[in-house]
Amino acid sequence: MVKVSIIGSGNVAQHLAKAFENSSDVELLQVYSRNKSDLQHLPFAAKVTDNPNGLHAADLYVIAVSDSAIRSVAESLPFEGRLVVHTSGSVALSELDAKNRRGVLYPLQTFSKKRKIDFGQVPLCLETEDPNDSVLLEKAARAISGSIFSMDSQQRKAMHVAAVFASNFTNHLYALAADLCEKYSVPFEILQPLIIETASKISELPPLQAQTGPALRNDLPTIDAHLAMLPDDNFKMIYKTLTQSIQQWQKATKN
Amino acid sequence: MVKVSIIGSGNVAQHLAKAFENSSDVELLQVYSRNKSDLQHLPFAAKVTDNPNGLHAADLYVIAVSDSAIRSVAESLPFEGRLVVHTSGSVALSELDAKNRRGVLYPLQTFSKKRKIDFGQVPLCLETEDPNDSVLLEKAARAISGSIFSMDSQQRKAMHVAAVFASNFTNHLYALAADLCEKYSVPFEILQPLIIETASKISELPPLQAQTGPALRNDLPTIDAHLAMLPDDNFKMIYKTLTQSIQQWQKATKN
Numbered sequence: 001m002v003k004v005s006i007i008g009s010g011n012v013a014q015h016l017a018k019a020f021e022n023s024s025d026v027e028l029l030q031v032y033s034r035n036k037s038d039l040q041h042l043p044f045a046a047k048v049t050d051n052p053n054g055l056h057a058a059d060l061y062v063i064a065v066s067d068s069a070i071r072s073v074a075e076s077l078p079f080e081g082r083l084v085v086h087t088s089g090s091v092a093l094s095e096l097d098a099k100n101r102r103g104v105l106y107p108l109q110t111f112s113k114k115r116k117i118d119f120g121q122v123p124l125c126l127e128t129e130d131p132n133d134s135v136l137l138e139k140a141a142r143a144i145s146g147s148i149f150s151m152d153s154q155q156r157k158a159m160h161v162a163a164v165f166a167s168n169f170t171n172h173l174y175a176l177a178a179d180l181c182e183k184y185s186v187p188f189e190i191l192q193p194l195i196i197e198t199a200s201k202i203s204e205l206p207p208l209q210a211q212t213g214p215a216l217r218n219d220l221p222t223i224d225a226h227l228a229m230l231p232d233d234n235f236k237m238i239y240k241t242l243t244q245s246i247q248q249w250q251k252a253t254k255n
Numbered sequence: 256m257v258k259v260s261i262i263g264s265g266n267v268a269q270h271l272a273k274a275f276e277n278s279s280d281v282e283l284l285q286v287y288s289r290n291k292s293d294l295q296h297l298p299f300a301a302k303v304t305d306n307p308n309g310l311h312a313a314d315l316y317v318i319a320v321s322d323s324a325i326r327s328v329a330e331s332l333p334f335e336g337r338l339v340v341h342t343s344g345s346v347a348l349s350e351l352d353a354k355n356r357r358g359v360l361y362p363l364q365t366f367s368k369k370r371k372i373d374f375g376q377v378p379l380c381l382e383t384e385d386p387n388d389s390v391l392l393e394k395a396a397r398a399i400s401g402s403i404f405s406m407d408s409q410q411r412k413a414m415h416v417a418a419v420f421a422s423n424f425t426n427h428l429y430a431l432a433a434d435l436c437e438k439y440s441v442p443f444e445i446l447q448p449l450i451i452e453t454a455s456k457i458s459e460l461p462p463l464q465a466q467t468g469p470a471l472r473n474d475l476p477t478i479d480a481h482l483a484m485l486p487d488d489n490f491k492m493i494y495k496t497l498t499q500s501i502q503q504w505q506k507a508t509k510n
Binding site: 067090108109110112114115117121122123125147149151154155157158159160161162163164165166167168169170171172173174175176177178180181183184185186187188189190191192193194195196197198199200201202203204205206207208210211212213214215216219222225226229230234237238239241242245246248249 | 322345363364365367369370372376377378380402404406409410412413414415416417418419420421422423424425426427428429430431432433435436438439440441442443444445446447448449450451452453454455456457458459460461462463465466467468469470471474477480481484485489492493494496497500501503504
């Protein structure tokens, strides 16, 4: 059975460790973290070590730490020639120390400590330097998710930018909407069915076709009325920028 | 039983007519449309009329037409003193002709012909000019939805602006993400679980607390790498505007 060890103690490390621990196709060998106490409440607590020299021989090591720490963690590993992958969307494979065989396992999802995630649905973007290692990495990935994609570093970085638009920026628009609701004393919860439907719709309809609203209709009286209701220049700037972009796209699609 | 007639043949008119037709607490009396043929495939086809003088006495008339047509449709109604409401988020109650009792029933959802909507979950924002009419309008609204909110025209307009941010603009960000995926030859479907989780998360966590990503972390190397990957000035403008806004909000919240 494939033996996997995790390095890290954050959200991604915890979700991955739990997923591997629950899989019957892979053995979670160890979890290494300098902050052993962060993981003591978890079901795999007995496998946690804070001694880097106490790391046993695994088939795959998954470094799930912050982007800026990946390089130094990979350099500090006290072994060579083993398969080591990181989990970042934006860090190149080449950031990993070349003394080990290198790869990437990037789970494309937003992880919070408080939210349960069905890991079996999380898309995993895989990359290996040596094509021979792809079989092993895929085997480990398939043990925890039904959604596996091979891509190179450039494609993975593009996915990461796309995810910033589709998730980080989207969430910020939710925050702005919530602020408007508060300012005009209406409950933000009213918007939730609309938000869920907008997100669900695009699984059936390409987002370009799903577009609605005053920008698309070039409904100037409504656009002006909206701008007049917005509380500050930042709101107005975002409203104008996105309205203009929708209209630009609409034109480009018609031509 | 409350008798309701619908005026209009678009998405909102059809969804409302179906919802009233399926309710046992309200009687769908008639549906008026100049384009009778648009509605012939629907279960209430027998109730459709294209003769304005053929409109029978109902307790409530719901004008579900485009914003710009509301005024003229309300003026053309061949009766007085009855309760007439429109369904727009951005049009004032006063746009309706004062010869009838006036109100608003604004369903806060995005309607497409192709998507089934559980109308029972759609928030309905209600307003009546005469407080005495609120009982009747609420009764009709409760017959089709479990989610009823009373608000004035100003609050309804604010909801409508908030919905533009949370739905129209959000959908445009999905379209930009889809375009990036296409340009770098990765399937857009990879993003769907992330998009759904981002939308679902805010029912548990206020969006300001749910924020993640390079803008929030002020991760300049990643932000620069993303900007370098974006295909044109419009993409860059939106990336910069939203990144800046996230950082501004973050500061404001910390202070």
